[in-house]
Amino acid sequence: MNEPELDLCCGCGGAFEVIDGPVHAYMTSSPGCFAAFNELLAAEYSDVLLQKVHRLTVDAYAVQHPGSPDDRRCVQSVGLHLARLFVQLEHPMTPQRTNEVMGDFAKDKASLIYLKPPAQFRLTVAHAAPFAGSSEHDAKVRAWAEAAWHDWSAHHDYVKDWVRQRVDL
Numbered sequence: 621m622n623e624p625e626l627d628l629c630c631g632c633g634g635a636f637e638v639i640d641g642p643v644h645a646y647m648t649s650s651p652g653c654f655a656a657f658n659e660l661l662a663a664e665y666s667d668v669l670l671q672k673v674h675r676l677t678v679d680a681y682a683v684q685h686p687g688s689p690d691d692r693r694c695v696q697s698v699g700l701h702l703a704r705l706f707v708q709l710e711h712p713m714t715p716q717r718t719n720e721v722m723g724d725f726a727k728d729k730a731s732l733i734y735l736k737p738p739a740q741f742r743l744t745v746a747h748a749a750p751f752a753g754s755s756e757h758d759a760k761v762r763a764w765a766e767a768a769w770h771d772w773s774a775h776h777d778y779v780k781d782w783v784r785q786r787v788d789l
């Protein structure tokens with residue numbers, strides 16, 4: 621039996637099978653990592669119960685694939701998705717209020733500054749993807765999202781201030 625060949629994702633550092641496949645336009649990753657992310661998304665699009673964690677999946681993935689500091693889309697993506705993680709994990713709101721707040725954040729993303737990523741992430745999408753669509757999907761995504769937020773702790777003060785300037789928590 622052949623073991624699948626693995627390589628480390630240039631974004632999150634996770635080990636994923638070496639495959640040929642697409643990657644995101646600016647959330648730079650290995651194709652295997654992007655495929656793992658898409659397995660989670662597919663399960664979330666097809667199961668109404670899993671839609672509760674869909675935003676966390678997207679946010680955790682985005683902050684672990686920061687791309688180039690010279691690309692304004694990357695800078696904004698990291699800041700915006702960190703702001704979304706902070707609100708969801710530490711100040712959960714009703715779904716409607718969450719939507720409003722996320723919309724306000726997106727309108728103001730041009731004000732976000734570059735944040736240097738942590739040297740490594742303790743959990744990656746590889747933690748959750750094997751459980752896509754299973755009874756553990758929700759818990760695995762939450763644990764991954766919590767870890768992703770925690771690993772950015774050097775910039776928590778900046779993110780929290782940015783959020784508090786825009787929403788009453």
Ligand SMILES: [Zn+2]
Binds near residue numbers: 653654744
């Ligand atoms: Zn990755």
